[in-house]
Amino acid sequence: xxxxxxxxxxxxxxxxxxxxxxxxxxxxxxxxxxxxxxxxxxxxxxxxxxxxxxxxxxxxxxxxxxxxxxxxxxxxxxxxxxxxxxxxxxxxxxxxxxxxxxxxxxxxxxxxxxxxxxxxxxxxxxxxxxxxxxxxxxxxxxxxxxxxxxxxxxxxxxxxxxxxxxxxxxxxxxxxxxxxxxxxxxxxxxxxxxxxxxxxxxxxxxxxxxxxxxxxxxxxxxxxxxxxxxxxxxxxxxxxxxxxxxxxxxxxxxxxxxxxxxxxxxxxxxxxxxxxxxxxxxxxxxxxxxxxxxxxxxxxxxxxxxxxxxxxxxxxxxxxxxxxxxxxxxxxxxxxxxxxxxxxxxxxxxxxxxxxxxxxxxxxxxxxxxxxxxxxxxxxxxxxxxxxxxxxxxxxxxxxxxxxxxxxxxxxxxxxxxxxxxxxxxxxxxxxxxxxxxxxxxxxxxxxxxxxxxxxxxxxxxxxxxxxxxxxxxxxxxxxxxxxxxxxxxxxxxxxxxxxxxxxxxxxxxxxxxxxxxxxxxxxxxxxxxxxxxxxx
Numbered sequence: 001x002x003x004x005x006x007x008x009x010x011x012x013x014x015x016x017x018x019x020x021x022x023x024x025x026x027x028x029x030x031x032x033x034x035x036x037x038x039x040x041x042x043x044x045x046x047x048x049x050x051x052x053x054x055x056x057x058x059x060x061x062x063x064x065x066x067x068x069x070x071x072x073x074x075x076x077x078x079x080x081x082x083x084x085x086x087x088x089x090x091x092x093x094x095x096x097x098x099x100x101x102x103x104x105x106x107x108x109x110x111x112x113x114x115x116x117x118x119x120x121x122x123x124x125x126x127x128x129x130x131x132x133x134x135x136x137x138x139x140x141x142x143x144x145x146x147x148x149x150x151x152x153x154x155x156x157x158x159x160x161x162x163x164x165x166x167x168x169x170x171x172x173x174x175x176x177x178x179x180x181x182x183x184x185x186x187x188x189x190x191x192x193x194x195x196x197x198x199x200x201x202x203x204x205x206x207x208x209x210x211x212x213x214x215x216x217x218x219x220x221x222x223x224x225x226x227x228x229x230x231x232x233x234x235x236x237x238x239x240x241x242x243x244x245x246x247x248x249x250x251x252x253x254x255x256x257x258x259x260x261x262x263x264x265x266x267x268x269x270x271x272x273x274x275x276x277x278x279x280x281x282x283x284x285x286x287x288x289x290x291x292x293x294x295x296x297x298x299x300x301x302x303x304x305x306x307x308x309x310x311x312x313x314x315x316x317x318x319x320x321x322x323x324x325x326x327x328x329x330x331x332x333x334x335x336x337x338x339x340x341x342x343x344x345x346x347x348x349x350x351x352x353x354x355x356x357x358x359x360x361x362x363x364x365x366x367x368x369x370x371x372x373x374x375x376x377x378x379x380x381x382x383x384x385x386x387x388x389x390x391x392x393x394x395x396x397x398x399x400x401x402x403x404x405x406x407x408x409x410x411x412x413x414x415x416x417x418x419x420x421x422x423x424x425x426x427x428x429x430x431x432x433x434x435x436x437x438x439x440x441x442x443x444x445x446x447x448x449x450x451x452x453x454x455x456x457x458x459x460x461x462x463x464x465x466x467x468x469x470x471x472x473x474x475x476x477x478x479x480x481x482x483x484x485x486x487x488x489x490x491x492x493x494x495x496x497x498x499x500x501x502x503x504x505x506x507x508x509x510x511x512x513x514x515x516x517x518x519x520x521x522x523x524x525x526x527x528x529x530x531x532x533x534x535x536x537x
Contacts, residue, residue, distance in 0.1 A: 007465065016464045016523045019536020023522040024048055025511035026362035027063070027440075027532035030152065031055040034143045035364050036537055038135070045364040045372040046074055047135045050125045053376045054144035054199070056360045057121075058192060059152045060531075061177070061382070062161045064360040066198070066210065067219075067395040068378040069117075070124035071260050073247060073426040074132055075433035077369035082258045082426050082433075083132065084247035087124025089117040089238060090415045091399060094229040097406050097413065106404050111172050111385045113228030115397035117418060118238035121376055122202060122210045127242040141203040148196035148392075151189035155531040159186045160505075165381040172385035174394070195392030211239035215391045222388040223395070237415075247426075248320060252277060253457050255434065258426040262310055262318045266423040268446035271302040274329035275336075276454065286459040286469060287485060289492035290338070295454075296474050296498065297336040299447045300345045303474075307346075309409060312417040316409035341497035359422055359445075361438035365513050365522055373424035373436035425449050434515050440530075441508020444473050448508050463514050463525035471507040474498075482506050 007015060017023070022045075024035030034055050035048035043051075049072070057065035070087035095114070100106075108115045126137060154162070162183040169177050176192075184190050201209035209215065216235040223230045249258040250270040257273060259266025275298040282291035309318055322328055335342065359377040377396070384397035401418030403410045410419050423445050427435040439448030448471065455466035470484030480503040481490050490500050509530035514523040524534030 007462070013468060014464055014528070016462050016525055017534040017536060019522045019524070020520065021367040021537050022365060023513050023524045023534060023536035024052060024362065024364045025513055025524045025526045025532070025534035026052050026056065027360050027509055027511070027530040028056055028060055028155065029531070029533050030059055030147070031362070032533050032535045035362070036535055037143070038140065039364070039366050040537060043135050044133065044368065045366040045370040046128055046133045047140060048364045048366070049362060049372040049374040050129060050133070051140040051143055052362050052364070053125070053360070053374060054141050055147055056362070056376065058144050058147040058195065060158055060360055061394065062158060062165060063378065064376045065378055065394050066121055066202070067119045067383060067393040068121050068376055069119065069396060069398055069420070069422065070121040070374070070376045071264055071420070071422055071424055072124065072128055072375070073258060073260065073373040073424045073436065074128070075371040075426055075428065075436070076132065080431035082247050082249070082428065084245050084260045085124055085128055085242060086245045086260060086264070087120040087127070087242040088263060088417050088420050089120040089398060090241060090417050091117055091402070091412055092229040092231065092234045093414045095412055095414055097404070097411055099229070100404050100412065101406070108400055108402070108404065110380055110397050110400060111168060113223040113226040113230070113384070113386060115399040116223055116228065116230070116384050116386060116395045117398045118230070118234055118241065119396060120238065120241050122207050123239055123242040126207045131244070137206060138203045141199050145196050145199045145203070148192040148199060151191035153187050153189055154184045156186050157529070157531045159184065161381055165385070168385045169382060172387065174382070174385055174387040176387060176389065176392070177382065177394070192392050194390060198391045198393060207239045211235045215393065218391040219388040219393055219395065222386055226386065248324070250274060250324060255427050255429045257453065258428060259423060261313065261320065263312045263417045264420045264423050265306060265310065265446050266425070267310065267320055267323060268302045268306055269423065269425065269449045270324050271305070271329060272298050272446060272450040273453065274324060274326065275301070275333045276450065278330065278333045281458045286455050286461065287489060289489050289496070292472060292489065293493060293496055293498070294336060295447070295451065296472065296479060297342060298332070300342065300474050301332045301335065302446070303443070304345055306419070310419045311409035315413055315416050318409070339496060343497070359440040359442070361424065361440045361509070361511055363436035363438065363511050363513050365436065365515055369433070369515065371426065371433035371436045371513070371515065373426050373438060375422045375424045375438055377422045421445055423449065432517060434517070435512055437510070437512035439508050439510035443475065444507045447473050448510065452510060452512070463512050463523055467510045467512065467525045467527045473507055480507070
């Protein structure tokens with residue numbers, strides 16, 4: 001690890017967090033504290049991650065919940081292994097391309113019931129705990145139940161996101177999420193008693209309390225009332241949908257960077273690192289035009305390949321080995337003009353998937369050295385906006401990741417998983433985990449992870465500075481530049497042919513924990529673009 005540069009204490013910011021025994025980094029302070037409570041009571045990193053994710057589903061409801069999906073990378077201490085779990089849901093059994101063509105549907109609306117895949121989160125949590133946890137859902141869901149019953153004050157970023165989704169929630173009739181007819185303000189306490197009852201049922205009965213019985217019937221009724229194809233049989237099958245998969249990795253800067261395989265987008269992180277490691281770090285530093293231009297151009301190339309190839313490997317052939325091969329990545333690197341933006345690469349996001357920046361990522365390391373990288377999401381803000389009112393479950397809209405295009409690898413099909421954006425990351429070195437990490441933000445996540453890793457390991461920023469550094473992303477023909485990037489650099493990028501603009505909201509969020517094996521300490525960072533924090537003991 002490169003020795004970090006000193007922070008300028010005259011300037012606003014935060015220092016990395018240090019701890020000796022255990023650490024959690026999440027997007028809300030209360031969930032970080034819950035994770036630490038689990039660790040201090042004898043639970044391991046995975047136990048703590050599940051408890052924290054459940055809390056986030058209550059107090060950061062625009063981003064995540066039990067109506068969403070989950071991916072996890074887990075590095076059990078002393079094994080040298082990285083375990084990957086795919087907890088993404090599948091399309092209903094009746095979702096054939098014939099049906100969509102017969103009904104003249106060529107694209108999905110973000111509030112359509114057809115955008116809702118069977119939620120995978122609860123299946124994922126139960127599967128992970130059965131294999132690697134030390135506690136059960138009966139205990140780990142209790143903090144989330146308490147927050148749902150008693151309510152919790154809405155934080156600043158949550159309130160801001162919520163205000164942006166008022167029209168969606170009104171369209172879908174999710175009145176429970178519009179107390180007094182509008183979004184709650186910062187500091188308003190938001191209570192979710194129906195969700196508390198559902199969580200109690202899951203605590204008592206496990207995943208059956210979600211995928212079968214009254215809760216499943218309520219979700220199916222909400223979807224079918226809007227024309228959905230879902231059945232209770234689809235939900236019952238979803239109880240066992242989560243599965244352990246073989247993770248993918250690449251050697252980089254003397255370490256190995258690990259990702260979940262497709263249908264997730266972690267493949268793009270490995271491709272980006274493979275392209276960029278052929279360049280020397282830029283002389284103009286981490287916010288210089290040379291470095292940012294290279295990263296933008298590499299991203300445009302790998303996202304082009306995402307739109308062409310990424311799909312559910314159970315129902316399509318995804319050429320992972322070819323796309324990550326040195327020969328192929330070298331050929332992409334040679335396409336990058338150091339002085340000009342490529343004119344021939346289609347814009348990211350034109351072919352599929354609307355913009356979104358709502359997800360929660362968290363990581364936990366326990367005193368034994370087990371490391372957990374965990375991500376849970378509804379996709380867009382409040383997912384589809386479709387609320388199963390009796391059970392309090394807000395349903396995701398992950399089906400937007402499908403193409404409604406016959407013959408495309410990612411075409412919607414029965415029991416198929418869509419292309420997914422949420423990706424946990426893990427760095428290993430010498431057979432040991434050294435950093436669970438993740439950067440949120442929809443399409444941005446592979447770009448964000450690769451920016452973060454380069455900030456830290458190529459440009460010498462500490463873990464917090466590497467998360468803080470201003471970001472940019474090429475999307476829909478524009479380069480979305482956060483306000484922290486110097487105007488002179490933006491002007492240089494424009495001269496190179498990039499169409500620069502400032503987005504309404506920043507790019508994602510992020511968390512990371514560095515495991516300093518040599519000094520016996522943990523070092524954590526938490527992204528200021530969210531409301532959260534890293535904390536250890």
